[in-house]
Amino acid sequence: MKKNNHLANPFTAWSGHRLFHVVAGTLIGVMAVTQASAMLPTPEQAVDNPAMMQTGANTNSTSSTQAVNSTVTAALVGVDANGKETLIPVDANTRLESGNVLEYQGYFTNTNVDRVRKMTVTMSIPEQVELIRVVAPEFPYGSVDGNSFARMPLRSRVDNQLVDVAPKYYKAVRWDIEGVGLNDTAMVKYRAKVK
Known part of the structure; x- marks a missing residue:
């Protein structure tokens, strides 16, 4: 007669239990979402000079709040x-392979009460990918x-x-964006290849 060693696999006793499947499924889902978000660059935005902010009534006043909402896809x-290029959104279910090309797009919306004359936007390049020279805006x-x-x-x-310098050595890309009005959104993008 063979004995089960519950210490060798502590989940054996729970494997038929419904709660185990819910918890295990949730953990696997969280791991997949964590992996997908690790492939996203870190966006940073900064208004270089708060004195450069422009209000509708008085161009000499400054604003201490510099609210910019950012989203990266x-x-x-x-x-x-038909041979036309397509962009397929990456989510937790997307299977990526070495050599796949990804396009990262950063959206930066000015939610200040004032117009932003100059905004500097930086996007990191994740460890799992290497930059391809396709970037916008140019320069x-x-x-x-x-x-x-x-x-x-x-x-x-x-x-x-x-x-x-070969693009694979780049760690971040930065743009200076001029004249972002109230509730206007500036978009930057770059492409990278999965290592």
């Missing part, structure tokens, strides 16, 4: 039956460490020659 870049700043930014393409000196 990810979409899998594909091709439909952003890039960073290989997430702290120091320079106009893209970044250049480095190798064997006493200036060469472009």
Whole structure:
């Protein structure tokens, strides 16, 4: 007669119980959502100079509140039956493979009471992907460490020659966005390949 060792698998006694399936399903769902959100870049926005904020009545007044709502989405870049490019939203059920191309879009909505003359927006590049040079708006700043930014393409000196830094080494992209009105939304985007 074979004995069951409940210490070898502590869930054996619970595996037929309905509560176990609900809890296990919830844990698996949470792990999938956590994995999907790890693939999203971290958005950062800043109004460089609060004195540059513009009000409708008085252009000399400043605002101490700098409210900007940000949303980041990810979409899998594909091709439909007609050969046209498509964007398929990434969710917890999306299966990504090495080589898949993703488009990240950041939406930054000015919810200030004033117009923002200049807003600096930074989006990190997740560890699981590497940047492809498709970015918009054009002429952003890039960073290989997430702290120091320079106009893209970044250049480095190798064997006493200036060469472009490969996009796979970029850690963040930054844009300066001019003139964001009240409730206006600025959109930035870049593409990256799954490692």
